[in-house]
Amino acid sequence: MSSDIVLVIVVGTALAFDFTNGFHDTANVVATTISTRAARPQVAIGVASLLNFLGAFISISVAATVANDVVNADVITPTIVFAGLIGAIAWNLITWWLGLPSSSSHALIGGVVGSAVAAAGLDAVLAEGLVGKVLIPAVVAPLVAFLVAGLSIGLVYRIVGRQRPGPVTRGFRYGQVVSGGLLALAHGTNDAQKTMGVITLALIANGTLGANADPPLWVIVSAATAIALGTYSGGWRIIRTTGTRIIKMDSAQGFSAQGAGAAVILASTHFGFPLSTTHVINGGVMGAGAGKRISAVRWGVAGNIMVAWLLTLPAAAAIGAAAYGISTVTGSGALGPVLVTLMFISILVVAFARRSHEGASVPAG
Amino acid sequence: MAVIVQTKELAQTVIASVVAGVGVTLVFSIAIWGAARFVDLNSSRRPVAAGAAAALGVVALAVTIGSVIVGIVVMTSK
Numbered sequence: 001m002s003s004d005i006v007l008v009i010v011v012g013t014a015l016a017f018d019f020t021n022g023f024h025d026t027a028n029v030v031a032t033t034i035s036t037r038a039a040r041p042q043v044a045i046g047v048a049s050l051l052n053f054l055g056a057f058i059s060i061s062v063a064a065t066v067a068n069d070v071v072n073a074d075v076i077t078p079t080i081v082f083a084g085l086i087g088a089i090a091w092n093l094i095t096w097w098l099g100l101p102s103s104s105s106h107a108l109i110g111g112v113v114g115s116a117v118a119a120a121g122l123d124a125v126l127a128e129g130l131v132g133k134v135l136i137p138a139v140v141a142p143l144v145a146f147l148v149a150g151l152s153i154g155l156v157y158r159i160v161g162r163q164r165p166g167p168v169t170r171g172f173r174y175g176q177v178v179s180g181g182l183l184a185l186a187h188g189t190n191d192a193q194k195t196m197g198v199i200t201l202a203l204i205a206n207g208t209l210g211a212n213a214d215p216p217l218w219v220i221v222s223a224a225t226a227i228a229l230g231t232y233s234g235g236w237r238i239i240r241t242t243g244t245r246i247i248k249m250d251s252a253q254g255f256s257a258q259g260a261g262a263a264v265i266l267a268s269t270h271f272g273f274p275l276s277t278t279h280v281i282n283g284g285v286m287g288a289g290a291g292k293r294i295s296a297v298r299w300g301v302a303g304n305i306m307v308a309w310l311l312t313l314p315a316a317a318a319i320g321a322a323a324y325g326i327s328t329v330t331g332s333g334a335l336g337p338v339l340v341t342l343m344f345i346s347i348l349v350v351a352f353a354r355r356s357h358e359g360a361s362v363p364a365g
Numbered sequence: 366m367a368v369i370v371q372t373k374e375l376a377q378t379v380i381a382s383v384v385a386g387v388g389v390t391l392v393f394s395i396a397i398w399g400a401a402r403f404v405d406l407n408s409s410r411r412p413v414a415a416g417a418a419a420a421l422g423v424v425a426l427a428v429t430i431g432s433v434i435v436g437i438v439v440m441t442s443k
Contacts, residue, residue, distance in 0.1 A: 058437075137375065144379050144383070145382070147383070148382055148386035148387055151383075152386060152390035155390060156394045159395060159397075160394055160397055160401065163397075167401040171397035175393050175397075182433065185437075256390055259390050260382075262386075264382040264386070266385075266436070267378045267385065267440055268378050268382075269440065270440040270442075271371075271374040271378055
């Protein structure tokens with residue numbers, strides 16, 4: 001009974017994380033489409049939400065990696081998964097609050113690894129999976145997106161550079177409808193699967209599912225719905241900030257950046273690599289900018305992304321470990337997770353109330 | 366180390382990303398070039414050249430659409 005209560009809390013927390021993931025990433029998915037006027041904001045965000053939802057159904061390779069290859073499922077309990085999720089959500093909200101471009105995916109994996117180590121020591125971590133399927137692809141993927149977008153935009157300018165700009169711009173705007181859609185689909189398939197993987201891990205830890213089980217349909221549907229709703233909700237805030245925070249680029253650059261991001265994320269998803277879609281998309285945008293003019297890239301932003309990348313895994317792991325410690329102060333029952341959840345919600349309410357009272361603007365994800 | 370890094374899967378991911386990302390952009394650019402040249406050549410009354418540019422554009426567009434469909438099917442199937 002006690003573990004079932006914890007499991008329900010874990011599922012609720014995981015879906016909340018999935019919602020914040022979509023909310024956090026809307027800007028990345030639709031920014032280039034909106035900034036080049038390839039689609040109206042309402043249309044871009046509506047289509048992105050729908051394709052995020054559909055994307056969650058087209059693969060379970062990443063979910064399998066998160067559930068089976070990062071931590072040892074034999075020593076994992078639902079409370080460990082819960083604490084990991086608290087670590088991830090807390091770090092996501094801290095970076096969102098500060099306006100730092102961080103990765104929800106790295107936060108999730110860092111949180112779960114930190115709480116697992118706090119509970120069961122270093123043996124709880126599957127080093128081969130963590131390094132081979134998470135850390136190395138995390139470094140390689142944004143660089144590949146940068147390279148692909150840079151090469152692509154170089155070819156584009158070589159082929160259409162001497163044509164009249166009107167038809168070329170219109171053509172790439174039409175192309176962006178497709179490349180933006182592909183990016184949203186890719187985002188849905190990689191990011192929603194991380195939540196599916198975590199819920200599946202909790203179900204395996206609780207004994208509800210057998211070892212190495214695939215995510216049940218209800219997990220896939222609920223994860224797809226949560227990320228799509230998050231994307232849709234986050235989008236409306238982006239509409240209000242369009243033109244101030246979104247990067248300015250031409251439609252050919254937008255097409256190249258989105259195409260590079262979609263190609264890298266879909267290829268990585270095929271092999272079960274849980275990527276930071278934020279970093280891949282930013283890599284594509286920077287590559288498309290650098291391909292036109294090196295100085296067009298905001299290298300300061302690139303530096304911030306690097307700092308956030310380096311901080312995310314250890315910071316989320318530390319918060320996850322602390323959350324596990326607090327959750328188990330009262331023993332292994334459901335009381336600890338319930339108290340931590342209430343404490344976490346209270347902190348959030350007070351923080352947002354203070355922010356609204358001060359009238360400060362909330363930075364875009 | 367090779368086992369931990371999963372060299373084969375990572376290399377395949379990089380190759381697939383480069384081929385798909387650069388390849389689709391390349392053929393779509395040719396489609397746009399064909400459309401733009403068709404408009405220019407047609408207005409300057411050169412119908413044969415305009416027809417050739419349009420045909421190239423249509424073929425490139427078809428290759429683009431086909432590549433995207435094949436790419437999604439391959440990348441999302443195990």
